[in-house]
Amino acid sequence: MTLLRLPAPTQTAPSAQSRRGVTLLSGFLGSGKTTLLRRELARTGANAPAVILNDFGHTMVDDVLLTTEGELPVVLSGGCACCTRREDLARALADLLDSEQRGGAPRRNHVVIETSGLADPGPIAFTVAHDPVLKHHYALAQICVTVDAVTGLGSIEQHEVALRQVLAADEVLVTKADLAEPDDVDALVRRLHEMNPSAGVSVTANGELLRAEEAASAQRRPAAPPVVNATHNIGVSTLELVTDEPLDWQAFSVWLSLLLHSRGTDVLRVKGVLDVRGVGPVAVNGVQHVVHRPEHLGGPVPPGTRLVFIVRDIDTELLERSFHTFLSIK
Amino acid sequence: MCVLCYELVPEDHWSDGVTDGGADAVPGRSRYRRTRILSAVLAPYGLTVSDPGTGPHCVVADRKGSAEVAAGLPAVWQAAERLSSRRIDVLDPVLLDALAPGGPAGAHA
Numbered sequence: 001m002t003l004l005r006l007p008a009p010t011q012t013a014p015s016a017q018s019r020r021g022v023t024l025l026s027g028f029l030g031s032g033k034t035t036l037l038r039r040e041l042a043r044t045g046a047n048a049p050a051v052i053l054n055d056f057g058h059t060m061v062d063d064v065l066l067t068t069e070g071e072l073p074v075v076l077s078g079g080c081a082c083c084t085r086r087e088d089l090a091r092a093l094a095d096l097l098d099s100e101q102r103g104g105a106p107r108r109n110h111v112v113i114e115t116s117g118l119a120d121p122g123p124i125a126f127t128v129a130h131d132p133v134l135k136h137h138y139a140l141a142q143i144c145v146t147v148d149a150v151t152g153l154g155s156i157e158q159h160e161v162a163l164r165q166v167l168a169a170d171e172v173l174v175t176k177a178d179l180a181e182p183d184d185v186d187a188l189v190r191r192l193h194e195m196n197p198s199a200g201v202s203v204t205a206n207g208e209l210l211r212a213e214e215a216a217s218a219q220r221r222p223a224a225p226p227v228v229n230a231t232h233n234i235g236v237s238t239l240e241l242v243t244d245e246p247l248d249w250q251a252f253s254v255w256l257s258l259l260l261h262s263r264g265t266d267v268l269r270v271k272g273v274l275d276v277r278g279v280g281p282v283a284v285n286g287v288q289h290v291v292h293r294p295e296h297l298g299g300p301v302p303p304g305t306r307l308v309f310i311v312r313d314i315d316t317e318l319l320e321r322s323f324h325t326f327l328s329i330k
Numbered sequence: 331m332c333v334l335c336y337e338l339v340p341e342d343h344w345s346d347g348v349t350d351g352g353a354d355a356v357p358g359r360s361r362y363r364r365t366r367i368l369s370a371v372l373a374p375y376g377l378t379v380s381d382p383g384t385g386p387h388c389v390v391a392d393r394k395g396s397a398e399v400a401a402g403l404p405a406v407w408q409a410a411e412r413l414s415s416r417r418i419d420v421l422d423p424v425l426l427d428a429l430a431p432g433g434p435a436g437a438h439a
Contacts, residue, residue, distance in 0.1 A: 250363040253345035254371065257403040258420040282348055293347040318421045325426045329370050 003173065003202065003209055004040050004144050006110055007047040019139040021110045022093075022128050023049070027146030028155045028162040029117030032175030036146060037114055039207025049110035050074070052092050054081040054119065081115055081124050089113070089124065090131050097137055111138065118161055121145070121168040122288035129290055140292060145169035149180035149203075153188055156195075163236070166192065167268045167310045168287045169199045178205035189213065197238060198271035198308040217272065217308045236268070239316040241307040241323055246277035248327060255326035256284075256291070259319075264289035266314050272307030273297065343402045346386075358383075368406060374428040375414040379406070 004023050027033045041048055051073035074092045081089040099105040115124060121143050128140050145165045148155070152174070155162040166172060172192050177185050185203060192201050197216035202209055217240060252274065260267060270286040274294075281301035282294045309319065349360065361381055365388060368379040372390065380389045390409040391397035398409035410418050419425065427433055 248363070249348045250360060251367055253348075254364065254367045254403065255420065257343075257345055258371070258407060258418065261404060261407040262417065262419045263421065276348060279348060286344075291344040293342070293344050296348070315421065318423070318426075322420050322426055325429050326367075326371075326420075328431055329367050329429060330431075 021141035031146040031148040050108040142170040235313040239309040243305045269310040
């Protein structure tokens with residue numbers, strides 16, 4: 001497994017019926033997405049994923065850098081795949097299927113979409129999950145977001161889209177750690193854990209992993225406060241809901257669907273593991289109003305429910321009260 | 331669309347991705363439970379929810395006899411807001427008071 005969790009060269013290919021994994025590689029302008037992806041593609045060898053490259057500008061240079069075995073990546077330039085180029089993204093994914101099914105190209109079991117530095121990953125995830133054709137062929141594997149060790153914190157505090165990228169991440173990759181002081185890197189990693197407790201944080205330099213830390217919510221810190229306002233951005237706060245008792249799936253799903261219906265634009269992220277009564281551990285993962293199909297977890301998981309919310313302009317105490325009230329409906 | 335009854339089948343919703351009850355599940359128990367919870371949530375808005383027992387639908391109705399068939403949770407909330415002419419807000423303190431154990435909707439459920 002690589003930094004982006006792409007299939008390794010020796011990994012057995014999944015069956016032809018399984019959906020192709022999609023990794024979104026996002027990150028603010030100049031945060032090292034292409035450098036990281038180049039290294040990753042070199043590691044994957046024969047299992048190289050298809051690459052879709054999106055850039056805000058009209059003139060591309062990265063497509064040449066990301067060529068694998070003479071094959072150029074699919075390029076979407078002149079806009080962001082989250083808005084003006086969203087239909088083009090859907091078409092590019094459909095074209096990849098076409099080229100396979102007409103016999104011209106080998107099946108690719110994974111696709112990496114490198115977004116523009118100004119793109120919001122949420123709408124892109126929505127395109128993959130809800131397009132009536134694509135959703136049967138592709139499944140979002142994870143959202144990886146690069147953060148520059150030197151300038152990343154400033155970008156997050158000054159540009160809302162950089163913050164949204166971090167909040168949407170399953171995995172945050174701190175890049176250019178060799179250019180920053182170790183203490184500054186440590187402080188950045190702590191801030192990233194506070195901002196997005198549901199994301200793992202890895203520290204890299206030149207596309208090489210220096211160290212990896214699992215998500216703060218998975219570390220089960222006993223003294224962690226239930227509510228943390230961890231960003232300087234007004235109105236954005238984090239809430240971790242914890243229950244020791246197994247919860248009722250129907251009550252939870254009614255509550256979450258109503259929350260997304262009434263406050264969906266202000267729910268930036270929801271992620272966690274539920275201990276569902278009569279079922280066992282179930283992973284829930286959502287970016288903004290897009291919730292992926294829950295995943296039953298077969299392996300050993302600590303008991304209890306831990307669910308992380310990152311919300312904007314929502315009273316987290318009221319949110320917590322609402323959660324417990326719905327779960328208490330008999 | 332169902333080829334037998336021409337009924338429009340709604341898209342998969344994430345809330346249908348977990349079948350609770352495991353091997354000991356009683357058939358229809360999840361639907362019954364969901365209908366019961368929806369009834370409790372929408373009672374403070376003067377609405378009732380019933381399950382016709384076929385397809386993925388439920389019926390949301392007001393006290394004047396108006397009703398809408400809703401397929402899936404998002405459609406339930408939309409129908410409820412149309413019928414009640416009110417915004418259904420999960421953080422509404424009045425709703426939470428009504429749902430709290432001992433409250434009118436909690437007792438109703």
